Amino acid sequence: MLFIALFWVGQIHAQSTADIGASTTPRIHYQFPFQTMWDDAVLRSAKSGKPTAAFDLDLIDSASIRLANTIIHDRRLQIYLRNHFEPAMNDFAVDPPPTVGLDSLRNLGWRLSGLEKDYKIAKRPCIIVIGTDKQEIDRIVFPDKLSARELEQKLDDILHGRNTVQSIVAKYWSNPGNLALHWKLIDLFEERSKYDSVVRHLDMIRLNAAHPVDARKAWIREADLRLHVEGAVEPVQALMATLAKRGPDSVLHYELLHEVLAYYKQRKKFDSVAVTYDQIMALMGTRDPDLINEEAWYLASTSSQSARALGLINEALAARPDESNFLDTRALVEGNLEKFDDAIRDEEQALKFAEKADKNYFETQLQHYRDLKEKAHAELDEDTTHTTH
Numbered sequence: 001m002l003f004i005a006l007f008w009v010g011q012i013h014a015q016s017t018a019d020i021g022a023s024t025t026p027r028i029h030y031q032f033p034f035q036t037m038w039d040d041a042v043l044r045s046a047k048s049g050k051p052t053a054a055f056d057l058d059l060i061d062s063a064s065i066r067l068a069n070t071i072i073h074d075r076r077l078q079i080y081l082r083n084h085f086e087p088a089m090n091d092f093a094v095d096p097p098p099t100v101g102l103d104s105l106r107n108l109g110w111r112l113s114g115l116e117k118d119y120k121i122a123k124r125p126c127i128i129v130i131g132t133d134k135q136e137i138d139r140i141v142f143p144d145k146l147s148a149r150e151l152e153q154k155l156d157d158i159l160h161g162r163n164t165v166q167s168i169v170a171k172y173w174s175n176p177g178n179l180a181l182h183w184k185l186i187d188l189f190e191e192r193s194k195y196d197s198v199v200r201h202l203d204m205i206r207l208n209a210a211h212p213v214d215a216r217k218a219w220i221r222e223a224d225l226r227l228h229v230e231g232a233v234e235p236v237q238a239l240m241a242t243l244a245k246r247g248p249d250s251v252l253h254y255e256l257l258h259e260v261l262a263y264y265k266q267r268k269k270f271d272s273v274a275v276t277y278d279q280i281m282a283l284m285g286t287r288d289p290d291l292i293n294e295e296a297w298y299l300a301s302t303s304s305q306s307a308r309a310l311g312l313i314n315e316a317l318a319a320r321p322d323e324s325n326f327l328d329t330r331a332l333v334e335g336n337l338e339k340f341d342d343a344i345r346d347e348e349q350a351l352k353f354a355e356k357a358d359k360n361y362f363e364t365q366l367q368h369y370r371d372l373k374e375k376a377h378a379e380l381d382e383d384t385t386h387t388t389h
Contacts, residue, residue, distance in 0.1 A: 038115045038130075041088035045132050052130040053085035053155065055143075056121050063144040064125045074148035084159055085129070090115055122193035127151075129158050138164040141191040165192065179205070179214055195229060220252070227263055236260055253283055270303050292316040293326050300333045309333045324350040324358065328365060340373035 036044070038054040045052045055072070057064035068089070071077070081087045115121065119128055119136050127140040138158045143151055157163045165188050172181050182205060189197040202225070205211070205218035223235035240256055243249040257280045264272040277295045281287055296312035299305045313330045320326060327350035334343040347369055351362040 036086070036088045038088045038090055041086040042130055042134055045086045045130070048086060049132060050084060050086050051132065051137060051159070053081060053087045054115060054128050054130060055087070055089040056115060056124050056126045056128065057089060058124045061124065063142075067125045067144040071144070071146065071148050071151055077148045077152050080152050080155070085155070120193060127155075129155070138166070139192055165189070179211060183214075190225075195225075198225065220256075223256075224259060227259065231263070231267075233260060233263070250283065254280065257283065265298060265302075268302060270299065270305055273298065274308070287315070287319075289316040289319040289323070289326070293323075293329050296333065297329045300329065300336055306333050306336045310337070322353045324354040324362065327353070328362065331365065331369060335369055335372060338376065340369055340376060343369040344373065 038052065041052040041054065055067070057068055059065055059068060072081075115128070119130070119139075121128060121139075123141055125142075125144050127143050129137040129139065131137050140146075140151070140154050140158075143154075146154065154163075161167055165185075168181065168185050168188055172178065172185050175181065182201065186198055186201050186205075189201065199222060202218045202222040206215050206222060208215055219235075219239055223239045226232040226235050236256055236259065240253055243253045257276060261273065261276045261280070264276055274295065277291060281291055284291075292312050293316045296309045296316065299309040299312070303309075310330070310333045313326060313333060316326045317323070317330065327346045331343040331346040331350065334340070334346065344366065347362060347366040351359060351366060354362050
């Protein structure tokens with residue numbers, strides 16, 4: 001992927017970059033009447049006194065396309081931006097014209113990636129407002145969810161120091177016991193990918209015994225965040241160890257186990273996946289055939305642990321021998337083990353018991369195993385012929 005620069009529409013195309021020298025922004029993609037790279041806009045900002053409003057986009061993504069093609073083409077918004085900011089856009093694009101040399105693209109990518117690296121932008125689309133001193137004033141995450149009027153209001157708030165991170169931080173520290181303000185601050189930090197600040201403030205609420213409901217909410221959110229960002233399972237496990245066996249706690253426990261299960265599956269930690277399935281079923285108090293089939297399918301689809309998968313799916317089929325999905329899972333395992341006759345037989349049974357709407361899928365699977373059997377026989381015949389000669 002290559003970063004491509006774009007920039008603004010409107011009459012300001014006539015306002016050249018003469019005051020900072022000729023712009024080095026190459027005009028190579030998405031031809032807007034006015035194009036400025038973020039670093040050019042920051043240079044201009046130091047002379048004009050207006051902060052830079054840099055739009056970081058990915059114009060193959062629907063959210064960025066909506067922002068670029070719908071919201072910022074609003075005439076009133078354009079006028080507002082021209083009057084109060086040095087506007088600029090970066091497009092993470094994939095198809096620059098071939099007339100652009102590789103060296104130019106390499107340098108262009110370096111310049112554009114500097115915006116995201118220097119200001120730690122983790123999500124697109126994003127609008128970052130940069131002061132004349134090159135320091136971030138604030139940013140707008142998910143601007144595609146706003147109307148042109150709402151976006152103008154947020155930019156005006158930033159311009160005048162209203163509802164910014166800095167203003168909320170100042171309000172919070174003047175009244176640190178205000179939980180609503182504390183949660184708002186955490187949301188702002190998370191939107192801006194300030195991970196350490198989010199964890200620190202969640203920890204403050206989690207350890208606040210005076211507000212047990214908020215403390216539990218903070219613990220859940222922190223455990224989930226650390227699982228998905230750090231891969232730390234321990235906070236979730238510590239939380240689950242405090243949960244009761246009945247009522248809302250058991251529901252939360254079930255949901256958390258599934259979060260852990262998804263994490264282990266994504267990272268293909270097969271032994272941990274098996275342990276988590278066992279924990280879920282222990283919580284349920286039953287060996288649920290559907291969960292057993294789910295585990296067998298996962299192992300057969302993503303690992304070489306076919307023997308374990310076969311034992312699991314046989315257990316599920318012992319409970320419900322006419323279940324098409326279970327028979328299909330066993331056929332998958334048998335196909336992996338190159339027991340094609342067994343796979344064909346199970347898939348034929350799956351087709352027999354299948355709902356009418358599902359029969360096409362099972363017919364396709366049946367043909368797949370027949371093709372595999374034919375291919376295996378052909379390869380065996382070829383090997384036999386070579387050995388004879």
